[in-house]
Amino acid sequence: MTYLKTFATGLVAAAVTAGMAMAQDAKVIGVSIPAATHGWAGGMNFHAQEAVKRLEEVYPELDFVLATASDPGKQVNDIEDMVATRNISALVVLPFESEPLTSPVQAVAEGGAWVTVVDRGLSVEGIEDLYVAGDNPGFGRVSGEYMASKMPDGGKIVVLRGIPTTIDNERVAGFESAIEGSGIEIIDMEHGNWNRDDSFNVMQDFLSKHEQIDAVWASDDDMAVGVLAAIDAAGRDDVQFVLGGAGMKEMVKRVMDGDTMIPADVTYPPSMIATAIELTAVGMTSTAPVSGTFTIGSVLITPENAEQFYYPDSPF
Amino acid sequence: MASETVNMPERRRKLPSMSVLGPVIALLVLVAIGAMMNPNFLGAGNITNVLARSAFIGIIAVGMTFVITAGGLDLSVGSMAAFIAGLMILVMNAALPVLGVGVPIILLGMATALIAGLLAGLLNGFLITTLGIEAFIVTLGTMGIYRSLVTWLADGGTLSLDFGLRTFYRPVYFDGILGVSWPIIVFALVVIIGEVVMSRARFGRHCAATGSSEHVAHYSNVNVNRTRLATYAMLGVLVGVATIMYVPRLGSASASTGVLWELEAIAAVIIGGTVLKGGFGRVWGTVIGVLILSLIDNILNLTDLVSPYLNGAIQGVIIILAVILQREAKAKG
Numbered sequence: 332m333t334y335l336k337t338f339a340t341g342l343v344a345a346a347v348t349a350g351m352a353m354a355q356d357a358k359v360i361g362v363s364i365p366a367a368t369h370g371w372a373g374g375m376n377f378h379a380q381e382a383v384k385r386l387e388e389v390y391p392e393l394d395f396v397l398a399t400a401s402d403p404g405k406q407v408n409d410i411e412d413m414v415a416t417r418n419i420s421a422l423v424v425l426p427f428e429s430e431p432l433t434s435p436v437q438a439v440a441e442g443g444a445w446v447t448v449v450d451r452g453l454s455v456e457g458i459e460d461l462y463v464a465g466d467n468p469g470f471g472r473v474s475g476e477y478m479a480s481k482m483p484d485g486g487k488i489v490v491l492r493g494i495p496t497t498i499d500n501e502r503v504a505g506f507e508s509a510i511e512g513s514g515i516e517i518i519d520m521e522h523g524n525w526n527r528d529d530s531f532n533v534m535q536d537f538l539s540k541h542e543q544i545d546a547v548w549a550s551d552d553d554m555a556v557g558v559l560a561a562i563d564a565a566g567r568d569d570v571q572f573v574l575g576g577a578g579m580k581e582m583v584k585r586v587m588d589g590d591t592m593i594p595a596d597v598t599y600p601p602s603m604i605a606t607a608i609e610l611t612a613v614g615m616t617s618t619a620p621v622s623g624t625f626t627i628g629s630v631l632i633t634p635e636n637a638e639q640f641y642y643p644d645s646p647f
Numbered sequence: 648m649a650s651e652t653v654n655m656p657e658r659r660r661k662l663p664s665m666s667v668l669g670p671v672i673a674l675l676v677l678v679a680i681g682a683m684m685n686p687n688f689l690g691a692g693n694i695t696n697v698l699a700r701s702a703f704i705g706i707i708a709v710g711m712t713f714v715i716t717a718g719g720l721d722l723s724v725g726s727m728a729a730f731i732a733g734l735m736i737l738v739m740n741a742a743l744p745v746l747g748v749g750v751p752i753i754l755l756g757m758a759t760a761l762i763a764g765l766l767a768g769l770l771n772g773f774l775i776t777t778l779g780i781e782a783f784i785v786t787l788g789t790m791g792i793y794r795s796l797v798t799w800l801a802d803g804g805t806l807s808l809d810f811g812l813r814t815f816y817r818p819v820y821f822d823g824i825l826g827v828s829w830p831i832i833v834f835a836l837v838v839i840i841g842e843v844v845m846s847r848a849r850f851g852r853h854c855a856a857t858g859s860s861e862h863v864a865h866y867s868n869v870n871v872n873r874t875r876l877a878t879y880a881m882l883g884v885l886v887g888v889a890t891i892m893y894v895p896r897l898g899s900a901s902a903s904t905g906v907l908w909e910l911e912a913i914a915a916v917i918i919g920g921t922v923l924k925g926g927f928g929r930v931w932g933t934v935i936g937v938l939i940l941s942l943i944d945n946i947l948n949l950t951d952l953v954s955p956y957l958n959g960a961i962q963g964v965i966i967i968l969a970v971i972l973q974r975e976a977k978a979k980g
Contacts, residue, residue, distance in 0.1 A: 366798070366902075367798055367803030367804070367902055368798075368902050368903060369901070369902065369903050370804060370805055370901060370903075372803070373798075373801070373802070373803030373804040373805070373901070373902070374803075374804065376803040377802065377803060377804070492955075495956055519951075520955075521948055521955050522955050522958075526903050526906075527897050527899065527901075527903070528897070528903075528904070531896070531897065532696075532700055532944065532948070533948055535696045535700075536693075536696070536945055536948035536949055537948070538692075539685075539687045539688075539690065539692055539693040539696065539949065540685060540687060540948070540949050553805075553903075556897060556899070557897065560896065560897050564821050565692070581807070645804075646801065646802040646803055646804025646805070647804050647805075
């Protein structure tokens with residue numbers, strides 16, 4: 332009796348919920364991204380929120396649910412929750428790590444939802460409908476080509492690497508092949524983990540270890556901040572310039588102002604998440620085809636074009 | 648026969664036990680390795696770098712020594728440092744139009760850091776002592792809270808001190824007296840005061856008594872709760888002191904500030920011979936622990952011996968070895 336009653340209540344509740352969902356009749360787009368644990372991710376969070384805010388006004392028939400995860404496990408839970416409780420029609424995901432996210436995202440795709448993958452690819456090809464990719468080898472190549480053009484007679488440089496990941500490996504490989512034969516010699520490489528404090532310590536040690544360093548490829552603007560502070564504190568004037576990367580607003584400002592220590596920067600825009608959300612919304616609401624791969628190239632920022640890459644309102 | 652038995656304890660007193668020697672030997676071995684690997688290792692520049700960057704963790708670890716000695720634990724210190732750094736930067740930036748660049752605004756920033764640290768420490772202590780919640784749980788909770796708060800304050804990005812202010816405040820990290828930089832001087836003062844309090848003052852004895860047996864301490868007229876509360880408050884203030892030294896270095900704070908500082912501080916305390924279960928603490932040992940940890944990083948950067956992927960593994964091995972060295976000696980007598 333009681334069992335039956337419980338069962339019946341459950342059925343009614345389920346029917347009501349389903350009815351409500353039907354009544355709403357809005358398509359839900361789930362956005363799952365890593366939390367703002369470093370500068371670039373902070374900028375990416377900012378642009379994701381801005382894009383969601385704007386699109387909710389433009390398309391009243393779309394609902395967005397945004398979740399930020401501090402580790403891959405949490406991100407898998409977020410995606411499962413979105414499917415179970417919000418019945419999403421599309422998922423925009425920037426995977427924390429490729430491997431652990433592949434099968435959960437595959438399950439979403441098999442459930443019939445549209446899948447957009449951003450920046451980091453999944454480890455199995457062909458799951459996603461749309462891939463909005465940053466160009467990591469290109470990021471390294473553009474950086475390397477700039478170094479080579481800036482130092483025509485070659486020279487000794489040190490390199491700070493990011494957190495040991497595929498992204499970092501691709502960038503460094505791109506950089507190394509671009510400076511091949513230019514006479515530029517990498518005399519040391521260490522991981523600064525895309526972190527200001529770590530890169531400060533590493534650079535201090537590089538300066539103790541090497542008497543002559545002509546230039547630094549910091550490979551990231553946060554790391555460039557630490558590197559500059561270390562050079563400044565050591566009072567060394569052998570380092571001619573530091574090349575960062577990503578397009579942090581403070582660094583773009585310095586390029587714009589013609590700072591000789593920061594003569595250029597290479598973009599890896601965190602706003603690519605906005606591109607992905609916008610394209611997904613277009614796909615959901617129109618007949619325009621948006622499937623395929625959309626690669627966002629890394630561009631060299633110089634004093635001449637710096638103004639168009641300067642976003643003073645962004646936190647990054 | 649009789650003379651031999653009399654001599655035994657004397658000989659023992661002359662040779663300190665392995666638990667005292669262990670960390671010192673480990674440190675000396677590291678220094679020797681460093682000096683062999685790179686001629687710049689013992690240069691004044693490198694020594695200043697290593698000591699100054701050890702100061703943050705070191706100052707916090709001295710406070711942690713008291714907390715652990717009294718049978719507690721604090722996992723929130725890294726997040727707390729990031730939060731206080733963020734708060735300090737916000738307060739100083741906000742006061743800039745009123746106070747202008749000068750000594751008063753720096754003092755305001757320092758006061759903010761110390762008061763915020765004291766309050767944060769008191770909050771941890773209150774939840775642990777008065778409400779009787781496990782220290783591990785309380786500080787795990789506040790660790791998450793402070794980390795989120797700094798991310799929120801920074802809007803996911805980085806909080807930066809006004810440029811003019813940073814230039815004015817910079818000497819607090821980079822300058823000093825007679826070539827010894829301020830972080831090193833402050834670190835040394837904190838260690839000296841900590842060592843005296845731990846080994847000579849009543850408070851140090853109360854901490855050890857509380858950590859070794861709460862009941863016995865209680866019956867010996869030690870106010871257990873107040874002692875514990877005081878250790879957390881003291882640690883909070885020291886986190887504030889560390890932040891005062893940290894902010895002028897890069898003039899910024901973000902969600903990635905102070906990540907894993909709590910574990911480095913705890914590791915340093917344990918390497919130094921303080922017992923994790925409480926009851927016995929050694930402040931000077933903690934200093935050795937901190938130096939060992941920073942030297943490993945420094946040596947790995949100065950040499951090309953191992954793949955940088957393995958830095959963490961080397962650190963782990965040395966931490967465990969340093970502790971084994973002590974335990975072995977203790978077990979044998």
